[in-house]
Amino acid sequence: MIQFFNVDLHYGDKQILHHITFHITKGDFVYIIGPTGVGKSSILKLIYFEEFPDAGTIIVDQYSSAKIKPRDIPYVRRKVGVVFQDFKLLPDRNVFENVAFALRVTGVSSAVIKKKVLLVLNEVGLGHRRNHYPRELSGGEQQRVAIARALVNEPTIVLADEPTGNLDPKSAVEILELLESINKRGTAVLMATHNYSLIKQFPHQTLSLLEGELREE
Amino acid sequence: MSILFSINEGFKGFFKARLATTLSVSSITLTIFLTGMFVIFTINLQSWLGFLREKIEIELFIEVGSTDQEINELKNKISSLDEVKEIEYVSEEEAAKRFEKEFGQNVFDVLEFNPFPSSIIIHLNKGYQTASAIGKLKNRLELFANVDEVFYKKPLLEKIDQYVQIAYILGALIGIIIIIIAIGLIFNTIRLTIYARKDMIHIMRLVGATEGFIRKPFLVEGMIQGFLGGSLASLAIYYSIKLVQIYIYPYVISNNLVFLGLVLFSMIIGLFSAYLSVGKYIRII
Numbered sequence: 487m488i489q490f491f492n493v494d495l496h497y498g499d500k501q502i503l504h505h506i507t508f509h510i511t512k513g514d515f516v517y518i519i520g521p522t523g524v525g526k527s528s529i530l531k532l533i534y535f536e537e538f539p540d541a542g543t544i545i546v547d548q549y550s551s552a553k554i555k556p557r558d559i560p561y562v563r564r565k566v567g568v569v570f571q572d573f574k575l576l577p578d579r580n581v582f583e584n585v586a587f588a589l590r591v592t593g594v595s596s597a598v599i600k601k602k603v604l605l606v607l608n609e610v611g612l613g614h615r616r617n618h619y620p621r622e623l624s625g626g627e628q629q630r631v632a633i634a635r636a637l638v639n640e641p642t643i644v645l646a647d648e649p650t651g652n653l654d655p656k657s658a659v660e661i662l663e664l665l666e667s668i669n670k671r672g673t674a675v676l677m678a679t680h681n682y683s684l685i686k687q688f689p690h691q692t693l694s695l696l697e698g699e700l701r702e703e
Numbered sequence: 704m705s706i707l708f709s710i711n712e713g714f715k716g717f718f719k720a721r722l723a724t725t726l727s728v729s730s731i732t733l734t735i736f737l738t739g740m741f742v743i744f745t746i747n748l749q750s751w752l753g754f755l756r757e758k759i760e761i762e763l764f765i766e767v768g769s770t771d772q773e774i775n776e777l778k779n780k781i782s783s784l785d786e787v788k789e790i791e792y793v794s795e796e797e798a799a800k801r802f803e804k805e806f807g808q809n810v811f812d813v814l815e816f817n818p819f820p821s822s823i824i825i826h827l828n829k830g831y832q833t834a835s836a837i838g839k840l841k842n843r844l845e846l847f848a849n850v851d852e853v854f855y856k857k858p859l860l861e862k863i864d865q866y867v868q869i870a871y872i873l874g875a876l877i878g879i880i881i882i883i884i885a886i887g888l889i890f891n892t893i894r895l896t897i898y899a900r901k902d903m904i905h906i907m908r909l910v911g912a913t914e915g916f917i918r919k920p921f922l923v924e925g926m927i928q929g930f931l932g933g934s935l936a937s938l939a940i941y942y943s944i945k946l947v948q949i950y951i952y953p954y955v956i957s958n959n960l961v962f963l964g965l966v967l968f969s970m971i972i973g974l975f976s977a978y979l980s981v982g983k984y985i986r987i988i
Contacts, residue, residue, distance in 0.1 A: 563908070576902065576903055635910065
């Protein structure tokens with residue numbers, strides 16, 4: 487599903503990734519760990535084609551970083567749900583609309599949107615808060631909305647970039663439980679984090695990124 | 704569905720950047736108002752000049768001693784010309800009568816003979832009432848047999864043509880300047896809305912919206928600005944004309960097509976400016 491072959495990435499003179507090779511298949515749950523600024527987010531950005539490698543190839547479904555056309559990128563992103571540390575919700579829209587937004591911009595009909603959004607909101611346990619605005623929710627709840635938005639397009643993989651970074655320990659555990667339940671239903675999860683205690687609590691395949699090199703823990 | 708989304712988002716953006724939008728719409732209103740007033744002025748000038756042109760006629764004097772048959776042939780020849788709408792034959796006697804009517808004195812009281820030659824007054828078709836067309840026609844008429852002299856009010860006609868030209872050039876210049884101003888204003892407002900909605904654009908990209916889809920709401924917004932500016936300007940022009948008709952000059956004419964044209968024109972400018980702005984700024988967001 488996702489394959490990295492000898493991927494190199496530089497920011498100016500600084501080498502971020504050096505000959506990275508790994509793959510993720512359907513149903514995997516993988517952590518990428520490493521200190522802040524080491525390039526964990528860059529790996530995620532390479533997967534949803536926000537960035538492109540300087541050398542090597544990334545394959546996501548049938549698309550290759552070497553050959554993908556800009557007009558095809560939106561279609562890859564519909565199959566990849568992304569969740570961030572800062573949630574990235576739209577403050578002027580309620581919970582329902584924030585989640586529906588992902589479907590509206592891909593031209594889905596209103597009837598289908600309503601059904602899918604309510605379903606996914608129940609899945610993340612926020613069906614009853616659909617009319618609330620992000621500012622009325624706790625951090626953990628906001629992250630759930632972001633996860634619901636990532637899931638509503640029924641992606642094959644969810645990329646979570648430090649999803650618990652802004653949360654208290656209790657909410658962080660709840661988010662991990664949610665990600666695990668999503669994973670159990672077949673959606674792959676790739677999570678970048680430096681929260682080692684959470685990894686101990688929820689052990690999964692762990693890749694460690696240090697000085698551009700990726701090692702299995 | 705996606706069209707509805709674009710329209711909905713376009714309106715949202717319109718209301719969100721309220722200050723920039725208000726400034727932009729009021730400036731568009733002002734510029735379109737000026738354009739519209741100039742169009743109305745030109746229409747009135749055209750109509751007034753057209754009225755003047757209608758009065759322009761060519762007077763062709765027939766050689767003294769021409770026979771009736773020669774005169775008839777000349778009349779037929781002139782009537783068959785494309786430029787000629789109708790002709791009016793003024794015999795020597797008729798000319799003397801007209802003199803008496805105009806000056807209140809019988810020519811035979813002053814002179815022992817009738818000094819007026821017979822003549823043909825030529826009225827012209829529309830489109831041939833310009834100085835250059837009449838000049839050419841005069842040259843041709845002078846070559847006809849039995850023609851003594853051809854006369855028309857050349858200076859007046861040349862003045863009219865000159866004014867029309869000045870009005871056109873001035874109109875085009877004002878129009879271009881106004882269009883540039885309006886484009887600049889809308890361009891800038893859309894730039895501000897793009898920056899104001901940076902986060903939304905990021906999220907749209909993230910969840911797989913196509914670039915075309917991301918751009919559409921901003922284009923809609925540009926059109927809304929154009930529509931509002933054009934409509935407000937049209938209303939202002941409509942009532943200005945009414946006021947002028949009531950208090951200053953009742954014969955001012957206007958044309959409803961002008962109002963429709965202004966609104967459409969304003970919308971096209973809105974769309975075009977938004978297109979430019981989106982093309983330039985959305986990529987670097």
